[in-house]
Amino acid sequence: MGMLVIFMLTLMNYTKFDRAGVSPMESSLRDLFAPVQGLAMNLGHRLRELVSFPFTLARAADENQLMKKKISELEGRLREYEELRSENERLKKLLDFKTGVAPVMGYDLTAAAVIARDPGNWFGLITLNKGSREGLQPNMVVLNSQGLVGRITSVTPQTAEVLLITDPRSGVAALIQESRAPGLVEGVASSPGRMKMVRIPIGTDFSGGQVVVTSGFGSLYPKGIPIGRILDGDREPSGLFSSAVIIPFVDFNRLEEVMVITGTRTSQAAARVTELPYPWGEGKTDLMGRSPGAIRAGEGNGVVRR
Amino acid sequence: MRFYLLVFLLAAALFVQATLLNLLSVWGVKPDLVIIIVTFNAFLRGSREGALVGFLGGLFKDLAVGGYIGMNALSAMAAGYLIGLTESKLYKDSVLIVFFLVWLSSFTSQFLNYILLTTVDVYISPGVALFNVIIPTATYTALLTPLFYRRFYRSNQRGLLYTEKI
Numbered sequence: 001m002g003m004l005v006i007f008m009l010t011l012m013n014y015t016k017f018d019r020a021g022v023s024p025m026e027s028s029l030r031d032l033f034a035p036v037q038g039l040a041m042n043l044g045h046r047l048r049e050l051v052s053f054p055f056t057l058a059r060a061a062d063e064n065q066l067m068k069k070k071i072s073e074l075e076g077r078l079r080e081y082e083e084l085r086s087e088n089e090r091l092k093k094l095l096d097f098k099t100g101v102a103p104v105m106g107y108d109l110t111a112a113a114v115i116a117r118d119p120g121n122w123f124g125l126i127t128l129n130k131g132s133r134e135g136l137q138p139n140m141v142v143l144n145s146q147g148l149v150g151r152i153t154s155v156t157p158q159t160a161e162v163l164l165i166t167d168p169r170s171g172v173a174a175l176i177q178e179s180r181a182p183g184l185v186e187g188v189a190s191s192p193g194r195m196k197m198v199r200i201p202i203g204t205d206f207s208g209g210q211v212v213v214t215s216g217f218g219s220l221y222p223k224g225i226p227i228g229r230i231l232d233g234d235r236e237p238s239g240l241f242s243s244a245v246i247i248p249f250v251d252f253n254r255l256e257e258v259m260v261i262t263g264t265r266t267s268q269a270a271a272r273v274t275e276l277p278y279p280w281g282e283g284k285t286d287l288m289g290r291s292p293g294a295i296r297a298g299e300g301n302g303v304v305r306r
Numbered sequence: 307m308r309f310y311l312l313v314f315l316l317a318a319a320l321f322v323q324a325t326l327l328n329l330l331s332v333w334g335v336k337p338d339l340v341i342i343i344v345t346f347n348a349f350l351r352g353s354r355e356g357a358l359v360g361f362l363g364g365l366f367k368d369l370a371v372g373g374y375i376g377m378n379a380l381s382a383m384a385a386g387y388l389i390g391l392t393e394s395k396l397y398k399d400s401v402l403i404v405f406f407l408v409w410l411s412s413f414t415s416q417f418l419n420y421i422l423l424t425t426v427d428v429y430i431s432p433g434v435a436l437f438n439v440i441i442p443t444a445t446y447t448a449l450l451t452p453l454f455y456r457r458f459y460r461s462n463q464r465g466l467l468y469t470e471k472i
Binding site: 119 | 325336340372378416419430443
């Protein structure tokens with residue numbers, strides 16, 4: 001008995017936790033029993049599942065309800081998060097524009113949100129959530145980081161109505177950035193993705209992808225605001241001028257926040273205009289992340305009309 | 307009660323049209339919910355009421371736009387009157403018939419808008435007006451008919467809209 005106790009104590013001491021390795025005998029035994037242990041464990045799990053199945057079933061219904069509730073809650077949060085993310089992205093672009101482009105162009109800006117649109121399909125009118133109380137006045141120019149949006153036509157203390165440049169009643173004095181050829185950009189009824197540039201002098205070279213900007217003639221719209229890019233062109237029926245189809249830079253179907261030019265001042269950094277991101281300058285910097293136009297300056301090809 | 311409910315419906319339709327429906331515009335065109343209500347009501351109640359509700363709905367729209375006040379009132383009134391003429395002549399249980407009536411009503415009101423626009427010096431080329439605005443609007447609006455007609459019809463027969471006259 002004494003010998004057994006001593007043997008066991010020695011064995012216990014020999015097989016203590018922090019020893020370097022296992023003995024050959026232990027190793028053989030462990031390997032021998034490993035498959036059987038695995039099988040037994042598996043069997044045990046199955047048995048436990050079988051016994052507890054009715055209880056699990058009863059609990060599963062409650063858990064299912066809880067899960068469904070959690071999923072719908074999380075889906076709601078995800079949607080909220082997506083909405084916030086996209087709002088954040090939009091506001092960041094506006095902020096980049098306000099701190100990057102606006103000082104160079106010499107604009108004093110007021111940001112506003114679009115709260116309503118013309119309920120009909122003939123015109124392009126939007127309503128902003130700011131009005132005369134915030135200093136907005138008729139004929140102030142509205143834009144966003146992508147380009148020209150329109151101009152204010154009327155204000156109330158808390159709202160302002162904006163005539164979009166896609167409205168058929170709108171006309172913007174414009175010029176083709178590359179050739180400096182002048183023209184007039186008009187809206188087309190119920191076509192927020194297309195406009196027309198008319199009265200382009202015959203003999204002007206212009207090609208698809210070229211940028212059209214405001215010319216500053218008529219003093220309503222400041223010079224150099226991007227309007228869109230040329231898709232293609234043709235001669236006007238009178239034969240005296242050419243016309244071109246313009247794709248606006250601004251996505252008028254997804255207009256949610258805009259900025260109103262409340263004042264202009266002589267720019268201290270006019271020399272930096274060319275460094276502005278496309279289509280505001282020549283795209284040498286990337287102040288606003290992605291450029292609004294799918295075609296970058298110089299990518300246009302194929303002369304449309306002479 | 308019926309009158310107030312119709313006014314509420316027209317105002318709600320206009321609100322949805324000016325806000326949420328912009329998200330559902332197809333090729334820049336959104337449906338005209340106001341004309342749907344005007345048409346349903348005219349078809350179920352006749353020319354007199356059709357013209358009156360059309361006038362109200364159109365006037366609401368004009369006030370919402372804030373310009374050319376009277377243009378939509380006149381065009382929707384004419385459309386309501388025209389549809390009202392069919393009140394005793396067509397089978398009221400068929401969604402298909404109402405689909406065509408909504409198309410006709412929307413087409414008529416949009417076409418009259420186009421004519422009226424020329425009187426205030428807004429000239430839009432006939433091709434653009436017809437294929438960019440009038441036909442797409444009429445078609446999109448008519449496609450929404452099955453969503454609302456049955457409810458409106460039931461309410462008119464035995465629901466909140468059921469009374470003799472406005």
